Amino acid sequence: MQILRELLETQLLGVLGTQHEGEPYTSLVGFVATPDLKQLLFATGRSTRKLANLSADSRASMLVDNRGNRASDFTEASAATAVGVVEEIGVAERAEFEELFLAKHPHLESFVHSPSCVFLRLRVSVYMVVTRFQHVIELHIEP
Amino acid sequence: MKLIVGLDEITDTDGRRVGGKVVALAALHRAGIAVPATRCLTIEAYELFVEQAGLRAVISQELGRKSFADMRWEELWDVALRIRNRFIRAPVPEAIVEDLSATLRGELAQSRLAVRSSAPGEDSEGASFAGLHDSFVGVRGVGRTLDAIRGVWASLWTDRALLYRRELGIDVESSAMAVILQPLVEGSRSGIAFGAHPSDPELVAVEAVYGLNQGLVDGTIQPDRWSLDRRSARVVEHLAPPERLRMVLRGAEPTVEKLPSEQADVPPLDEANLGEVLQAVITAGELFGGPQDMEWTLADGQLVLLQSRPVTTSTSGQGDKRAWYLSLTRSVQNLLDLRDRVEHELLPAMDREATQLGSVDLGSLSSGELAKEIERRSRAHDRWVEVYSQDFIPLAHGIRLFGQFYNNVMEPEDPYEFMELLAATPLLSVHRNRELERLASRVRKDPELRRRLAAGEQGDTDFERAVEDFKQEFGDAAYASQKCFSERVQLNRLLLSMAETTAIALPRSKPDVEERSAAFLAAVEEDRRDLAERLLDLGRASYRLRDDDNIHLARLEALVLDAVSEGHRRLGGTWHEDLQPSDLDRVTQALRHPNLVVEPKQPDVGPAIEQGFQALPRQLVGQPAGPGIGTGTARVIEDVEDLFRFQAGEVLVCDAVDPNMTFVVPMACGVVERRGGMLIHGAIIAREYGLPCVTGVPDATSMVENGDSLTVDGYLGIVTVVRD
Incomplete structure (x- = not known):
């Protein structure tokens, strides 16, 4: 749990996995986790492929890891895959979540505020946390 | 470059x-x-x-x-x-x-x-x-x-x-x-010199042996020791070893041998030599700006310095176990001596003591005498546990020495291939399992016997005699401070369970052990073949003793438990139910003071899990300890009862495979163990039965639950968990 929190707090980017009619697709996104770690917030342009994919199928995954492109990563790096459902953040919550997001990514302010930007959240149902290359623990979020 | x-x-x-x-x-x-x-x-x-x-x-x-x-x-x-x-x-x-x-x-x-x-x-x-x-x-x-x-x-x-x-x-x-x-400078005399004596920096310490100094450095040969006054070169102290030996090269191998009698009584250095070594260590100290720890040799009358490094505080004895750990690495000679001691002195002595302790009729003792007897047995057990750590565990290094030699010669893909050559003689626990299977096969073939055992009745005279013989030979095994075969009902349950299945693993037949050994020896160059044979023999002895010493030790533990059980029996209704058999002090106190009130122990509280999350294991990493892949239902062993619930085809999950619980191993499809290493008993016994085995999984018993479906990958050292 501590490893997961550390990963989600220290890493700026995650790899978002979506699909369209069985065709897999991944994209790098800036994200922030809510304090309870149950949601991962990210933003994307309205015309992107990932948004099109998510509009058709909201199921998605996000990989967050701390590798440094060294041989030792195989054992020293940790990774967490979040699996869940993506939805757009409604007006009521937008201000609060935007503040959280911009505290981590201040340089993305104009991007987030652009009219063509959609602010999304991945509601996580399970995290799969991998350490030491192959040690895998699942953290299921109780409904 | x-x-x-x-x-x-x-x-x-x-x-x-x-x-x-x-x-x-x-x-x-x-x-x-x-x-x-x-x-x-x-x-x-x-x-x-x-x-x-x-x-x-x-x-x-x-x-x-x-x-x-x-x-x-x-x-x-x-x-x-x-x-x-x-x-x-x-x-x-x-x-x-x-x-x-x-x-x-x-x-x-x-x-x-x-x-x-x-x-x-x-x-x-x-x-x-x-x-x-x-x-x-x-x-x-x-x-x-x-x-x-x-x-x-x-x-x-x-x-x-x-x-x-x-x-x-x-x-x-x-x-x-x-x-x-x-x-290689083959000096006639060699040694080391410390520019600052550990006890007095004004003195210089010199150690010397005849022949190569490798024997001195690896601790095989005891040197002559001198303390010299740095300024006057006066000998302050000279300590001679009990016996002077030397290490020389015979073919390519450094070999320890006795000295000719005219040298055996003469210290390797005379006054002039000592002065020369003293001068060299002082000069080196001046050169490097601090006292030196120096290796030297005397060849053809010339002093040659082999290496020089600063004298520093010892890296051992820091209150941790590293010094003990380093002592595990021993030379071939040292291990041959140790093997002799373990085989011919220690194990027989342990046996004698167990027999002597076992001859005491507990029932005839007064409560005070019984308390004394519990303490006596417990002290004997503790003493042998100490011997186990000081002498038996280091002997395991013999397996490794052989393994390194084998790997150098054969360069095998599987670094543990050498183990195949070691199990040339049967292990005690394999012998016990074979006897158990013999009993089970009688139950399997005889429906009437099966019915009687299931109903809690005795078998026929012949079968009962065989059971008695078995209990006589192996009945004192203990696991988790509880005796395994003392309850007949448990033994019956095990035999019935074994009888229900024919999926009992048999020790792998190894017709090729001798062939493999011969192939290995043939691959060794001629001038090292003698060493190879000695190492193989040592490896086999170490391997066998790794199993046997555990079983002998368990016999002593069972004797302690016998006495404690007798104490429990006598304390009967007045005794607090919460006490465990391992609470020796409390039992002896209560025997001596019948009115003693004992506070119940507080149960252990596990770590809190973060709210809103449920952690489930998916894949646990340990050490590969027995090649193969097996899938089955997990049976987590926490006490003796769990052993007797074991069903054929399950995966044995435990803290450590105790030699005394290996009777369930033949029924398992895989072994997962928290304790790690390939020399531990679980790994040895799993290899013996050809079962996939992963050891050193830190969360094995806490994260895996009975009923989880486990895949044990003994090649990669991974356990995959599926929970419905």
Whole structure:
């Protein structure tokens, strides 16, 4: 749990996995986790492929890891895959979540505020946390 | 890039290129002090080798399986063994082979070599790590020299070095090792000298032996010791060893032998020699600006300095177990002596003591006498546990010595292949399991007997006699401080369960042990075949004793439990139910003071789980300890009862496979164990039955639950968990 929190707090980017009619697709996104770690917030342009994919199928995954492109990563790096459902953040919550997001990514302010930007959240149902290359623990979020 | 350099090409600032030992040798050489004609294979060569063979990722993976704090000594052995095997099997880059061949044709032609380590930081910065890395003497020819070089490189990652990884600054990305290539100076007398005596810095300590000093350095031969006054060279003290021996080269192998009688009574150094050694250590101290710890030899009347490093505080005895751990690494001679002692003195003595303790009729003792008897048995048990750690565990090193030798010769893909040659004689627990299966097969074939046992009745006279014989021979086994076969109802349940299935694993038939042994011996060069045979014999004895000593120890534990159980029985209704059999003190106190009120123990509280999350294991990493893949339902063993609930085809999950619980192993489809290492009992017994086995899984018993579906991957050391 501590490893997961550390990963989600220290890493700026995650790899978002979506699909369209069985065709897999991944994209790098800036994200922030809510304090309870149950949601991962990210933003994307309205015309992107990932948004099109998510509009058709909201199921998605996000990989967050701390590798440094060294041989030792195989054992020293940790990774967490979040699996869940993506939805757009409604007006009521937008201000609060935007503040959280911009505290981590201040340089993305104009991007987030652009009219063509959609602010999304991945509601996580399970995290799969991998350490030491192959040690895998699942953290299921109780409904 | 020049990969091999001579002392003349080295300056004081070359530490990062050639390591501290070589820099020191070059400085001595420049000062006109006699040192061997040393060549150095630089650190660039190591880097070229590991880079080309992709070994950094291998090391990183091996070291990263689990945190060091969680690793037992046996696991460290395994990690080092696997890394070493990868080094041995990796090809040496052509550029290195060419340079080495040229050197062996040139400066070092006709020489038998000493091949040693020289790591940056190894002998400096306030800490000396003498003996952590391997060295080889008597090496000749390109092939053997390359083997020795790979051995020295791999020894950067020995278990001994890994223990001191923080102090040594060992790091996968940046650690490297240079290699010293020297003509072996076969001195008639050799030794070491400390520029500052550990007890009085005004004194200099000198130790000396006849022959090579390797015997002194690895502790096989006891030296003569002198304390000398630094200024006057006066001998303050001289201690002679009980027996003077010497180490010499016989063929390629350093061998310990007795001295001719005219030398045996004469110290290896006279006054003039002592003065010369004293002067050399003082000169070296002045040269390096501090007292030196120096190795030297006297050859053809000339004193030659083999190496010099700063005297530092000992790296052992820091209140941790590292000193004990280092003591596990022993020479062949030392282990042969130890084997003799264990086989012919210690195990028989343990047996005698167990028999003597077992002859006491507990029922006839008064409560006070029984309390005394519990304490007596417990003291005997504790004493033997100590012997176990001091003498029995170190003997396991014999298995490893053989393994290293075998891997050097055969370069096998599976670093544990050598184990196949060790199980030439049956293990006690395999014998017990065979007897158990014999009983079970009678139950399997006889429906009436099955019915009677299920109904809690006795079998026929013949069967009951066989059960009694079994209990007589093995009935005193204990697990988790409870005796295994004392309850007939449990034994019946086990036999019925075994009788229900024919899926009982049999010990693997090994018709090829002798063939394999012969193939191995044939692959050994002739001048080392004698050593190979001795190591194989030692390895086999170590392997067998690793099993037997546990069983003998368990017999003593069972005797303690007998006495405690008798205490419990007598305390009866007045006794607090919460007490465990291991609460010896409380039982003896209560026997002596019947009115004592005992506070119940507080149950252990596990770690809190963060709210809103449920943690489930998916894949747990341990050490591969028995090759194969098996899938089955988990049976987590916490007490004796769990053992008797074991069903054929389940996966045995436990804290540590105790020799006394191995009767369920033949029914298992895999073994998962928290304790790690391939020399531990679980791994040995799983290999014996050809079962997949993963050891050293830190969360095995806490994360896995009964009923989980487990896949045990004994090749990779991974356990995959599926929970519905």
